[in-house]
Amino acid sequence: MIELTDVHKAFGNNHVLRGVNLTVESGTSMVIIGGSGTGKSVALKSILGLVTPDSGKITLDGKDVTTGDRDAFLARFGMLFQGGALFDSLPVWQNVAFRLLRGSLARPREEAREVAIEKLRRVGLKPDVADKFPAELSGGMQKRVGLARAIAAEPEIIFFDEPTTGLDPIMAGVINDLIREIVVEMGATAMTITHDMTSVRAIADNIAMLHDGVIKWTGPVADMDNSGDPYLDQFIHGRAEGPIEAVR
Numbered sequence: 001m002i003e004l005t006d007v008h009k010a011f012g013n014n015h016v017l018r019g020v021n022l023t024v025e026s027g028t029s030m031v032i033i034g035g036s037g038t039g040k041s042v043a044l045k046s047i048l049g050l051v052t053p054d055s056g057k058i059t060l061d062g063k064d065v066t067t068g069d070r071d072a073f074l075a076r077f078g079m080l081f082q083g084g085a086l087f088d089s090l091p092v093w094q095n096v097a098f099r100l101l102r103g104s105l106a107r108p109r110e111e112a113r114e115v116a117i118e119k120l121r122r123v124g125l126k127p128d129v130a131d132k133f134p135a136e137l138s139g140g141m142q143k144r145v146g147l148a149r150a151i152a153a154e155p156e157i158i159f160f161d162e163p164t165t166g167l168d169p170i171m172a173g174v175i176n177d178l179i180r181e182i183v184v185e186m187g188a189t190a191m192t193i194t195h196d197m198t199s200v201r202a203i204a205d206n207i208a209m210l211h212d213g214v215i216k217w218t219g220p221v222a223d224m225d226n227s228g229d230p231y232l233d234q235f236i237h238g239r240a241e242g243p244i245e246a247v248r
Contacts, residue, residue: 001026001189002047007056009042016042018213029183029190031200034210040193044159071104078155082162084142086134093130096120096148105153119148123178140171151182160192164199176202197236211244
């Protein structure tokens with residue numbers, strides 16, 4: 001469904017992507033791993049068109065992502081942001097229904113509210129949460145609201161940016177389980193970027209190791225522990241010694 005071919009992106013003298021090649025099959029869950037500053041977020045933003053690559057090609061269903069109806073293109077995506085990115089001034093249900101109240105997907109207000117409450121239920125939150133404000137919720141609840149928003153418009157593709165950052169191990173496990181269940185239920189194509197190896201094992205079908213602007217290894221998660229790739233091996237075991245230089 002998603003293909004990146006020799007994608008390059010630099011910001012001044014900082015060459016972030018140096019020829020990324022990656023294929024994400026329809027209905028699968030791809031997790032991109034790698035250290036901070038290796039280009040994971042830039043790759044994701046490039047697919048969404050928030051960042052324009054300097055060269056290379058990105059296609060969705062074989063069509064260049066830079067062409068066609070922009071609103072229709074974005075309507076195919078859902079996104080769970082790292083920090084939740086909820087609107088403090090809006091009640092929870094309006095956060096969840098944000099896309100349903102605007103643009104080509106706009107629905108009547110009451111219908112949008114019903115969808116929001118249903119999606120909140122799907123992520124384990126009761127209807128009384130709908131009229132609260134984000135500041136009244138715990139970090140784990142805010143993350144669930146973000147997940148409910150990501151799936152509210154029944155997207156074909158869902159991106160997860162560090163979905164378990166800032167959560168305790170138990171809540172992180174809950175979020176991982178929800179992500180896996182929802183992606184399978186919806187038949188969605190998923191892309192996740194994370195440092196959390198527990199998340200990787202819980203939600204990935206395939207993984208890609210991004211380092212120094214290129215994909216060093218990609219394959220099924222079941223092959224990860226016996227990949228034979230020194231970069232992947234060092235990263236997943238958290239070793240200080242290896243081809244990836246630790247910043248001291």
